Each structure stands twice: as structure tokens, then as C-alpha cells.
Amino acid sequence: MNIPLPPGTGDEGMLMVMERVVLPILKDWKPDYVINAAGQDNHFSDPITNMSFSAQGYAKLTELLRPDLVVLEGGYSIESALPYINVGLLLALAGLDYSKVQEPSGGPDRESQSKSMTEQVARVCAEVIDLWNHRSEVDLEEIFGTTSFFQRKRQIYYDTDNIHESQHEYIRLCSDCPGWRLIYTHSTKTRDLAAAVLLPWQPCQACRVEAREQHEKLITGDELSQVIWQEPFSNLRQSR
């Protein structure tokens, strides 16, 4: 599930998403393990992002989620926010009182979430949980069509490196596995067109053969600056 939150969302919005969407879905899904990819760039003092979470909020999130494993990820307010967030996170993981954990001082003040933003987050929560509750009634053919490939184009902006990427992606619609994918990509910096052929986890035999044939075809052409083959479970990542 991808739950988009508006810029400036604070603890109130984040915890609302946890309580209204994430926890009910986990209760339904009953995962064997819960891993929290504990990125911390949503903290209000983060220099790159534009969210308004607090160290206390991250601790509360951890207490609610009760993950089996926490993996530290992004977060660029390295010397100010991260020590506070991590203390809160570790205390919450250990089931200890984190109420004394403070917020870093000397940085920007934390702005509280506006009423209209709270309403916006509540609408997103309602929409996502409704999709989840009605997922078995969805007509996949209506969404993905009846052709062999689902296509999508997207523009991705990498704010850390100022790169705009254009992707055209083809996903093989397969009833036996998640389907292999072909992605054509170029960045506005180089304009060179590259391609990647990607196998899913546990591909069916037909998809594996078809993807391999597509890769062979692409590497023999000369329009592409680079062709990448990517296969989970394999250390082989061949490129040209």
C-alpha cells in the first residue's frame, strides 16, 4: 500500500494513518514478520524534506507498529534529529517509557498540522481502507486491459541529485507469476536511452524464457546505451 501524505503532515496525520489504515490491514493480513524501514526524513528539522513529524511521533509509531525488526534508512538532520528519534525508537522497541525524549533545539520550530490537512489525511485514509476492503471485487481486466502487457509512463525526480528520469514500463500480465518487466529509461542529463529487463521473485518458466529472449534482442540492437538484466536470487547482474 502506498499512502500519500501532504507536505507538512505531522504526528497527528501519521498516527491517524497507522490507526485507521496500517494496523487494520496488518490485522487482516497477519504477516509472519513486520519490518519497519525506519526512514527519518519526515522529521520537522530535516533539511531536505518538508514534513512535520517529531521524535515523540516516531516513538509512538514504533509502539503501535510493534515491528520485529527496525532498519535505519534515510534522514538528513544527522546531528540534530537522528539521535533524538533513535533514542525514542529504541525505548519504544524495548517497551520502555519514552515520554522524556525531547525534540532537538536550535533548528526550525515545529509547525502544527492544520485542520484542513487533518481532514485531507482522513480522506486519504478512508479511500485507502475502502480500496483494501473491496479489493476482491475489483475487475482487474477493466484496470489492466486484456492485452499481454500493461504499460505505464512516469516521470521521476531525484531531489538529491537533481535528475529527472523518464520511464516507459511494460509489465507482462501473467496468471502464473507477477510477470517480468521491461523498462526504457532516460535522464534529462544524458538523454541516452537505456533499458532494464527485470524478473520478479519466483517467475514462471514461460516468463523467464520470454524475458531472456527480450534481453537477447535488446543487447543485439544498437539504440540503447545500456541494457541491464536483473534477477532476484541471483548475484548475476549483467550489463553492457
Ligand SMILES: [Zn+2]
Ligand atoms: Zn509468468
